[in-house]
Amino acid sequence: MAEQTEGLYAAHEKVYPQSVHGFFRRMKTAILVVAYAVYFLLPYVRWGDRQAVLFDIPGRQFFLFGLRVAPEDIIWLSGLLFIAAVALFFVTSLAGRVFCGYFCFQTLWSDLFLWIEEKVEGGRSRRIRLDKQPLNADKAIKKGVKHALWLGVALITGITFTLYFADAFQLWSQYLTFQAPVPALFTAGLLTATTYTMAGWAREQVCTYMCPYARFQGAMFDKDTLIVAYDPNRGERTQGRQPPKRGETYEERVAAGKGDCIDCGYCVKVCPTGIDIREGQQYQCITCGLCIDACNTIMESQGFPKGLIRYTSENELEGGKTRFLRPKILGYAGVLLAATAALGYSIATQSLMDLNVAKVRNPNYILEPDGRIKNVYELRVNNKDQESHRYQLSMEGLAGAEYEFQGGFQELTVDSGANQTVRAYVWVDPERLENPRTHFTFRAVRSDDPGDGEPESSEASALFYAPERLL
Numbered sequence: 001m002a003e004q005t006e007g008l009y010a011a012h013e014k015v016y017p018q019s020v021h022g023f024f025r026r027m028k029t030a031i032l033v034v035a036y037a038v039y040f041l042l043p044y045v046r047w048g049d050r051q052a053v054l055f056d057i058p059g060r061q062f063f064l065f066g067l068r069v070a071p072e073d074i075i076w077l078s079g080l081l082f083i084a085a086v087a088l089f090f091v092t093s094l095a096g097r098v099f100c101g102y103f104c105f106q107t108l109w110s111d112l113f114l115w116i117e118e119k120v121e122g123g124r125s126r127r128i129r130l131d132k133q134p135l136n137a138d139k140a141i142k143k144g145v146k147h148a149l150w151l152g153v154a155l156i157t158g159i160t161f162t163l164y165f166a167d168a169f170q171l172w173s174q175y176l177t178f179q180a181p182v183p184a185l186f187t188a189g190l191l192t193a194t195t196y197t198m199a200g201w202a203r204e205q206v207c208t209y210m211c212p213y214a215r216f217q218g219a220m221f222d223k224d225t226l227i228v229a230y231d232p233n234r235g236e237r238t239q240g241r242q243p244p245k246r247g248e249t250y251e252e253r254v255a256a257g258k259g260d261c262i263d264c265g266y267c268v269k270v271c272p273t274g275i276d277i278r279e280g281q282q283y284q285c286i287t288c289g290l291c292i293d294a295c296n297t298i299m300e301s302q303g304f305p306k307g308l309i310r311y312t313s314e315n316e317l318e319g320g321k322t323r324f325l326r327p328k329i330l331g332y333a334g335v336l337l338a339a340t341a342a343l344g345y346s347i348a349t350q351s352l353m354d355l356n357v358a359k360v361r362n363p364n365y366i367l368e369p370d371g372r373i374k375n376v377y378e379l380r381v382n383n384k385d386q387e388s389h390r391y392q393l394s395m396e397g398l399a400g401a402e403y404e405f406q407g408g409f410q411e412l413t414v415d416s417g418a419n420q421t422v423r424a425y426v427w428v429d430p431e432r433l434e435n436p437r438t439h440f441t442f443r444a445v446r447s448d449d450p451g452d453g454e455p456e457s458s459e460a461s462a463l464f465y466a467p468e469r470l471l
Contacts, residue, residue, distance in 0.1 A: 014131070015204050015274035017114060018124040018266075022293025031102050032111055040156070043163035048386070055165050061417050063386075067347065068417060070384055072354070079343040086339060090332035094324070095226045095311075097217055101288035106206050109157070109199035110272065113150055120146040124269060150200045151192070158191030204273040207286055214283050223314040224323045228287050230278045230309050231317060235261035250304055260308050266298055267291035267309060277309055352385040353414075355444040355458040360423075365465045372427045373466045379405075380421045381444050383414040389456075390414075392447040395424070398440035398464055400432035411447060430470040438464045 045052040047065050054063040062069040069076060091099060100107060121127045121142050130139055162184045163171055174180040180188075198206055207214055221227070235241065238257035243264075253260075261278065268276045270291060273284045277291045295309040313322040360376040368374055381391050393410045395403045406423040414420045424442065439461055446456040 012205070013274070015272070016124045016127050016269075017272050017274075017290075018269040019118060020266075020270040020290055020293045020297065022290075022296060024289030024293050028102055028111065028288060028290075032108050035103070035108050036112075040160050043160060043168040051168055053164060054167075057165060059417065066386075068384055068386055070382070070417075072382075073350075076343065076347065079339060079346070083336065083339045083343065086332060086336045089220055090329065090336055092217055092220045093222070093225060093328055093332060095287070096221070096228070097213070097285065097287040100207065100211075100213065100286040104286075106198060106211070107272075107286065107288070109153075109195060110203050112153060113199040113203075114272075116149050116153070117146055120149070147200075150196055154192045154195035154199070155188070157195045158188040161191050162188050204284070207273055208284050218283065222326075222328070224326060226311050226313055226322070227281055228277060228285060228289055228292060228309065229281065229312050229314075229317060230261075230267075231307070231312075232278075233317075235259045235278065235308055244302055250302075260299070260304050262298065262302065264298055266294040270294045350384070351456065351458060352383070353389070353391065353444065353446065353456055353458055354382050354384070355442060355460045356380045356382070357442050357460040357462045359463065359465075365467065367467075368427065372429055373433075373464075373470070375426045375464050377424045377426065377442070377462055378421055379424055379442055379444075379460075380419050381412055381414055382419040383416060386416050388413060388415045389446050390448045391444045393422070393424075394443045394445075395426065396441050396443060398426065398428060398438060400429055401440070401464075402427045412444075426464060428464060428466070430466060433464075433466050436466050436468045438466075440464060 042053055043051060047063070050063065052063070052065045056062065060071050088099065117127065121130055130142065133139060159172075159175065165187075166184065171180065171184060174184075202210075236259040237254070240259055241261040241263040242258045243262050244253070267278070268274070268291075270293070271277070272288060272290065273286060275282050275284045277285065289311065292309050292311070296306045298304075299306045299308055316322050356379070358378045358380075360378060364375075366374040366376075379393065381393075383389055383391075390411055390413050393405055393412065395401065403424060403426045405425075412420050412422060440463075441459050441461055443457060443459050
């Protein structure tokens with residue numbers, strides 16, 4: 001007998017999702033439209049003399065409408081990532097993989113690409129027949145049109161991404177005149193290729209094999225987590241799944257022990273990842289709810305109660321009740337609210353300027369001919385506002401000291417989103433010093449404030465150095 005061996009990998013079987021109508025399909029479409037409107041139109045929204053959302057990499061600053069984010073505000077990014085992580089844990093523990101089913105970029109773009117495919121090649125059965133038939137003029141035209149549209153959407157997606165990093169109208173002009181910078185062309189090309197590949201060719205394979213979230217999401221589930229599930233007790237009963245008989249009422253079917261599932265397979269046909277929800281919870285399920293729409297459509301047509309496939313929990317399927325207010329959920333919600341409030345407070349109370357002082361340490365101090373000790377410092381005034389301002393510089397906290405700023409002036413004008421550095425010279429008679437290391441303060445105050453409140457100011461501590469032998 002010849003020895004039979006199995007391959008290490010199963011051959012991929014293409015999934016042909018069938019269209020479906022219902023509440024969850026309408027909700028997915030609404031979210032898709034809103035998400036696309038935000039992504040594709042936001043670069044063209046203006047805020048003053050610039051676009052509302054701009055990630056200015058060369059200028060090392062981000063603009064989010066009226067908020068300017070500088071490199072020193074990196075703590076905000078850390079806070080935002082923390083909030084996103086906690087929100088993901090909270091939502092997943094409460095309602096399963098709803099992010100994957102409704103908000104993930106892979107899902108949103110795959111939905112659009114599948115809609116294009118269906119409009120060009122037809123419904124599920126027509127697409128299957130088209131793929132099986134030999135190449136002819138009709139097949140070549142349909143495939144060519146589909147891939148051309150896919151590439152067009154992918155190209156617009158890639159170009160739009162680059163518009164967030166430069167003035168959108170200026171960059172479009174550079175694209176159309178073939179003068180776009182190489183980094184923009186490379187980024188747009190890379191996004192075009194990945195969008196076309198992931199949303200057009202890979203689709204459910206990204207969710208099944210590439211996305212790590214599918215692998216560890218089970219660790220956040222418990223018996224009260226809402227999942228899309230098939231009710232086997234109602235669907236199978238004692239006689240299992242059976243197709244309906246003409247003239248048989250629902251009551252007669254239940255009395256005979258027949259399950260409500262008529263084994264039509266509609267729930268499998270509409271699944272974007274190609275799984276059978278009747279086989280239980282599977283990591284490939286993205287909780288999109290399309291199988292619920294499909295099953296409810298069949299139940300309604302047969303006169304059966306809806307909800308054979310529904311959002312539910314393991315506890316509810318076993319005859320219990322779903323507990324929404326449980327310690328884990330309350331803990332995630334508390335942390336999420338606290339982190340969001342802390343980030344919001346930090347942004348709302350941010351200072352629009354700051355002052356940094358660095359000691360010039362070569363040399364650490366200078367002995368002047370008149371016996372005084374001189375220290376040199378570099379002051380950097382950072383204007384985080386979106387308008388230029390003037391700042392008055394001063395020094396305090398060092399008894400008997402004299403100071404002078406480079407150029408002999410004490411006022412700086414700093415452009416919006418920029419910083420300016422000036423040297424400060426400080427002299428002290430050693431007889432006025434008690435310690436070889438003495439703390440004092442430099443101060444910068446906005447001198448062009450409107451005067452209706454406390455002017456914007458910032459302080460920075462400094463250390464005056466003196467030789468111990470002179471004290």
